Amino acid sequence: MEKHLFILDDSQTVISTLEGYLEGSGYTVHSFKDPSAALDAMKTISPHIIILDYFMPDMNGDEFMIKVSERLLHYHDWQVFLLSSNDFNEEEKMSMLTLGITKVFKKPIEKEALLEAIK
Numbered sequence: 001m002e003k004h005l006f007i008l009d010d011s012q013t014v015i016s017t018l019e020g021y022l023e024g025s026g027y028t029v030h031s032f033k034d035p036s037a038a039l040d041a042m043k044t045i046s047p048h049i050i051i052l053d054y055f056m057p058d059m060n061g062d063e064f065m066i067k068v069s070e071r072l073l074h075y076h077d078w079q080v081f082l083l084s085s086n087d088f089n090e091e092e093k094m095s096m097l098t099l100g101i102t103k104v105f106k107k108p109i110e111k112e113a114l115l116e117a118i119k
Helices: 012-022 035-041 061-071 090-098 111-118
Strands: 003-008 027-032 049-053 079-084 103-106
Touching: 003 012, 003 035, 012 027, 012 111, 027 035, 035 061, 049 061, 061 079, 061 090, 103 111
Parallel strands: 003 027, 003 049, 049 079, 079 103
Antiparallel strands: none
16 A cells, blocks of 8 residues: 655755655655645545645644534544644643644654654
């Protein structure tokens, strides 16, 4: 079965870096600068992992997760990794976990940490 990985970030530099990290990972990588485009793609593709930038124009990570939850209630075999340049306190991290975010990474993310989390 083909495994799909989504990258959502408004920075092409971050997208390119993550794509470079993930080459040869065994996943089909889909990259989006617009969260709405990722939501549209989810109508036909069920990602196994979503790497999500928290601060994006038009829709932040919380808003995206609420929309993902509405669309993918029937599909439970996926993880969401949140990327942010901000430090979140424990209360904020717990709130994110309740939205379905699996792991929070601070930018810039290290290749080894990302690959280990994907395993």
